[in-house]
Amino acid sequence: MVTLGDYLIVSGLLFAIGFAGVMLRRNIIIIFMCLELMLNAANLSLVAFSRFRAEAGVPDYNAQVFVFFIITVAAAEVAVGLAIIVALYRARQTTHVEDIASLKF
Amino acid sequence: MPAFLFWFFATLMLAFGAAVVVNRNPVASALSLVVSFLGLAALFMSLDAYFIGIIQILVYAGAVMVLFLFIIMLLDLRAEKLRRINWPASAGGIAVALALAVQIFYVIGNFRFARQPFPPLARSTIDDVHNVGSLLFENYNLPFQIIGVLVLVATVGVVVLSKREPK
Numbered sequence: 001m002v003t004l005g006d007y008l009i010v011s012g013l014l015f016a017i018g019f020a021g022v023m024l025r026r027n028i029i030i031i032f033m034c035l036e037l038m039l040n041a042a043n044l045s046l047v048a049f050s051r052f053r054a055e056a057g058v059p060d061y062n063a064q065v066f067v068f069f070i071i072t073v074a075a076a077e078v079a080v081g082l083a084i085i086v087a088l089y090r091a092r093q094t095t096h097v098e099d100i101a102s103l104k105f
Numbered sequence: 106m107p108a109f110l111f112w113f114f115a116t117l118m119l120a121f122g123a124a125v126v127v128n129r130n131p132v133a134s135a136l137s138l139v140v141s142f143l144g145l146a147a148l149f150m151s152l153d154a155y156f157i158g159i160i161q162i163l164v165y166a167g168a169v170m171v172l173f174l175f176i177i178m179l180l181d182l183r184a185e186k187l188r189r190i191n192w193p194a195s196a197g198g199i200a201v202a203l204a205l206a207v208q209i210f211y212v213i214g215n216f217r218f219a220r221q222p223f224p225p226l227a228r229s230t231i232d233d234v235h236n237v238g239s240l241l242f243e244n245y246n247l248p249f250q251i252i253g254v255l256v257l258v259a260t261v262g263v264v265v266l267s268k269r270e271p272k
């Protein structure tokens with residue numbers, strides 16, 4: 001029997017993997033992919049709660065609308081972020097975060 | 106959905122999610138990300154959120170991944186393989202992520218509803234797209250339009266960012 005806790009644990013593990021990726025990797029594109037993993041982990045727990053809060057046999061669709069908004073914003077974020085990465089690469093010829101240290105204190 | 110399918114797709118998603126982090130080749134990372142998102146879409150469908158699952162496949166496995174692969178193709182990223190790993194920093198990152206995972210486990214372990222099964226759904230009345238759509242256009246009409254403006258702004262911003270500066 002799969003319970004709400006199983007979904008939440010899987011979602012938390014996915015978030016931790018994405019977080020580890022952001023901490024470990026130095027390639028800005030991989031960091032971006034790991035950000036997507038973290039966003040999707042949040043979506044998974046939202047949908048799990050939506051299903052858990054079913055009343056009279058109908059899931060709580062407010063959470064699913066929220067997930068829809070998150071996916072839309074994430075798609076716009078990917079487009080803008082990748083455009084920034086391309087502009088950065090054009091200016092510096094690198095995608096390695098350790099090479100981009102102008103703003104580092 | 107049977108329990109073994111849930112564990113199969115959850116393991117698939119987590120394993121390929123870890124592969125995104127571990128792979129040193131960006132193309133392999135991007136392809137692992139596709140598999141991870143497909144597993145996640147299957148989990149969405151196991152929660153009877155078919156609309157969200159389809160959107161997940163269309164937007165992430167379709168549009169976002171093509172964008173990632175296109176950018177990786179555009180930038181020459183082979184130089185990354187030559188760099189050596191900074192072990193102290195990596196150990197620190199793994200430790201922080203593990204601490205986060207332990208905290209999440211602890212919180213979920215103490216969560217009152219975590220052991221309760223999901224309530225049954227009325228099979229005949231589930232009309233996923235219809236319900237999400239009516240909620241979206243009735244209760245969340247203003248946010249929906251704001252999202253439309255946001256996507257427009259993002260489109261314009263991408264065009265401005267990608268334009269070469271005049272010499």
